[in-house]
Amino acid sequence: MLCRWLIFLTCLSASLSAAATECCGKGAQNKRARAPRATSPEQTLRDARLLAIQKVILKQLGYRRPPNVTRSQVSEAEKKKMLRLYEMSLEETSESRESVEHEELSTAKTFHSFPATDELPQEVSAEDWDNGLHKVRLYFQPDFPQIHHRHRHLRVANAKLKLYKSEIFPENLVKSTDGLVTLSFYQLLEPPRTGKTTLKRLIESRTTSVLQTGWEKIDVTATVQSWMTSPEKNYGIEVVCDHEPLNDVITFYGTNRDRDSEVRRPDETDDLDVLVPRLIVLTQEVRSPLRERRSSETEDCLVGDGETRCCRYPLYVNFTEIGWGDWIVAPEGFNAFYCDGSCPYRYKSANTHSLIKSTLHHLNPASPQPCCVAKRLSPLSVLNYDDSDTPQLVVTPLNDIVVDQCACT
Structure with missing residues (x-):
């Protein structure tokens, strides 16, 4: 039995190495092939989340596929001009987020x-x-x-x-x-x-x-x-x-x-x-009342830290790692976060309705239990090439892409 298992692992490793070599030969000649790694359930779920985020971003932009930037003729002067616009957009996004939090x-x-x-x-x-x-x-x-x-x-x-x-x-x-x-x-x-x-x-x-x-x-x-x-x-x-x-x-x-x-x-x-x-x-x-800013970071959790209740977890999206570094110029990546965990009785109720729902489930377990979802989201500005025949640089706001706070609803 042990022998059969070793033969299976050897064949699997050889197959993955061949696939990696073929991939690099087609479109990644400048990148060193990575050794195959075992995929855990957590990694599989993380990859699925990243793929879902990619699909949402393309849908928001109205693109069927990532733009082909090889036809772009953007000058360095134009790139610097658009980077300044991108920085202005970051300031506006930050002010808008503070407005939502404090007003x-x-x-x-x-x-x-x-x-x-x-x-x-x-x-x-x-x-x-x-x-x-x-x-x-x-x-x-x-x-x-x-x-x-x-x-x-x-x-x-x-x-x-x-x-x-x-x-x-x-x-x-x-x-x-x-x-x-x-x-x-x-x-x-x-x-x-x-x-x-x-x-x-x-x-x-x-x-x-x-x-x-x-x-x-x-x-x-x-x-x-x-x-x-x-x-x-x-x-x-x-x-x-x-x-x-x-x-x-x-x-x-x-x-x-x-x-x-x-x-x-x-x-x-x-x-x-x-x-x-x-x-x-x-x-x-x-x-705009004077109130202390609440830090959402203190409410964050990490995978494997033992927390099973509703919480916000980090999920960093690196545009280069997902193959988008050529057409998304800035930022290099962002922390999208995600919500996960159970919703015990009266825990992190988002509103009165979710509190009623939690109480009803407590009294009658057959009724639906509240779910852990994003309570507040914020946009992300990106500097990217568009999908035109001669791709141009544009600053695009991606709406509701970053999870700011999680709650049970």
Whole structure:
């Protein structure tokens, strides 16, 4: 029996070594082949978590696969410029996280609706604002009330950009074979200039169909919040269609006067003004009480430390190790964390509902028990190459990717 076991291990080791050699021969000539290692259940689960994070990141970016950066022509000057933008994004993310941790909401939300305007941003000429074949630019002038109280200020609770696809032309598609195109939405961070690269930040990339008309609704909360904080830096939003001529395949109502005059309104819409590009914004007064910052690190656990109850565990994602170091320039990696463990009676209840659920399970074990999940998450900014024919550097916010706190719910 022992002999058979030794033969099996020898064959397994030889197979793994051959697979590693084949892999290195195909795409990792510059890396030294690693010796095969035994895979524990913990390592298998960790690899599965990393794979899940990779899939979520690609989905948020709107990419089907990692970009091929060999076609990129980004200069060193452009790279330095984008690194500065990335550092600015880190500061904004940090401020936003502190706002969520420390601010206490004190009033009901107020609704605002701002249609796109024909006026141009300051310092921008009509020639520089020209949309071009692959993109359309939108400018809004949100007007918010002033708060005259030193302990209160206004914040954007939620903001959506609404665009109506009033006309579609699938017959004009150049590369798409399934009627789907990728739309990328950018916040312009400086006045656009003809013939020059405009500094901009990716808000979201998404896939949409050109086989049917309908609404596109994009979360622009962070963008509108930045305009509220610094109105003079409002240079509008740019919509880009990757790999296809946008104006040949889609018309957003209110962005092409010639085509708008011929558009028939949807059956449920009496007023065509409803179809104009529009920002729907909810604002809220907040106050910032003085409170000590709670350190979530004191609540963290380590695998194997004996803790079985709900806790936050570290999970570091190294972009180079997962093969993404070529197209994600910064950061080198990040700690995503994850939640795991049991939820005993009345332990770390996230809210009143989860407390009731815990009590019900205590009284009747047949009822569902609370689960250990993320109670609070935060975004991560990355500097990465996009998925265009000639990949460009962009700063992308990955939403709700870092676990800040775990609880039972």
